[in-house]
Amino acid sequence: MSNHEASYDFIREIIADDLKSGKHSFIKTRFPPEPNGYLHIGHAKSICLNFGIALHFNGLCNLRFDDTNPSKEDVEYVESIKEDVRWLGFDWDDREYYASDYFDQLFEFAVQLVRKGKAYVCSLSQEQIREYRGTLTEPGRNSPYRDRSIEENLDLFQKMKAGVFKDGEHVLRAKIDMASPNMNMRDPTIYRIKHVAHHRTGDKWSIYPMYDFTHCLSDALEKITHSICTLEFENNRPLYDWVLDTLETDCHPQQIEFARLNLNYTVLSKRRLIQLVEGGHVSGWDDPRMPTLSGIKRRGYTPESIRNFCDRIGVSKRDSIVDMELLEFSVREDLNRHAPRFMAVLNPVKVVIVNYPENLTEELEAVNNPEDASMGKRKVPFSRELYIDRDDFRETPPKKFFRLSPGREVRLRYAYYITCREVIKDKDTGEIIEIRCIYDPETRGGWSKDGRKVKGTIHWVCASQCLRAQVRLYDRLFTASNPLEKKDGVDFKDYLNPNSLEVLDDCPIEPGLKDLSPGSNCQFERQGYFCVDIKDSRPEYPVFNRTVTLRDTWAKIERRGKK
């Protein structure tokens, strides 16, 4: 973008215009989650957008809980939401609001609507209301209660509030147009009776306002300038405007819709995520395979990488499915710069250096992060018996394989050149149980004075000095790129990847790893980025979660060879 300015997304463009034209001099947005589930990466897009816009234009973004349906909501969710937004790196200061804080004002607004003759108490049953509503192609019919007097409506509505009626006996409806081609305008319900305790207001209310009535007024009360929401609310915008226009509020925010995030190989809807949790397909909302922010965090993703990802995907009105690899690229990019490197062997096979002294242990120097010299160096113990990864040895090496094999010399990272001399196998199973090598004492540190080159460098861990750890290898949760693709009676859960988690126990790891605290990221050299599990890791037996593998060109070459 050398010649042109970085282009705004269409929302920032609208806002910049509003600022330029003088329509607004101060920008205010809000992030309005309903506390009925955990936040996921899709919400991160909205959070980054709303808070990002406020930051960008020097405005403010409120956090507002849209808690108008007590039967679905819970404080557990509000706590997790606050934690996740903070984790992502955004701050709402003291601007933590709840739609439920506005219940009194909302009630008054509803009374005003009734007084204006723009709302009425309807006593049709739920089924009748549905019948009267008509269909997409046929207009609805007016409710027989549509023309109740203002006095009667007022009286009935007060009684609804007072709790004299049972759930479902009456509702308050906006009086708009039963023939509107927009279903949302066919006298939408704005208040319903619910004898349910609310997580904040307790049993004060027996009626609760509906979303369409609550959201626009909450926005107006908070003096929001731009109310950004997802595409499916586009049909609700006329109603949003109708309520504010009819009530003649002194603030009329502009609702702008953008396309929600979809990611391949996963699902992003609370409804479906809750099925995975309740069905026991994952260990909980924060299972590292979940696209929830708590899951992603536990997986080892950094807030920085999520924010970068959200910048990269852009904002538009097109329904789209973003490639998971873009998310993975974003973490790799961040972790490559920041994660300290260590050596760990996931699938160990023993290597004995036959010409190395029996009882010697050396301390070899290793670089903590080749991308950042300020991260320093560390000592790694080395002795006669080591572990290397089984994948790094082939008895009969395929073409282009330049790791260890009989007669071949490779470099042990930061240590010595070794040459394989003998392979010991289990008599019965034929499994390789030990690889015998000789080392060249002149190559200490991994250099040879004679300039001799080795093709491969492999990682290793000292057998006598290593720690043991559990390593959890995570893979995509679904086998289908779009688990929601419509197919004859196939449920998205049918595409769950049975191999999305592989648990490896007693993996030999470099002793320096014991100092990492829960939640810390690191790289296991040549393998991937890992983090210490926040819940299950113990000093005596650490647990590492694989965040993402390193790019693996060898695997690609090998795969190609097989095809």
Next chain:
RNA sequence: UGGGGCGUCGUCAAGCGGUAAGACACAGGAUUUUGGUUCCUGCAUUCGGAGGUUCGAAUCCUCCCGCCCCAGCCA
């Protein structure tokens, strides 16, 4: 068959009548004590389709096609 939206590279996405940005992915190559990183190079003669307007169209007009959303006392 009502209404509201949306169709630009494999995936996102710029483009706002002057001759198709960028990112990821992919493919080559260089450098490398991570087959990592980094660095080069390549990757839409064409913008859902067909017409039209114009000196000039992805951008304007017309028609057509495809996809998404709406019939909760959910949000």
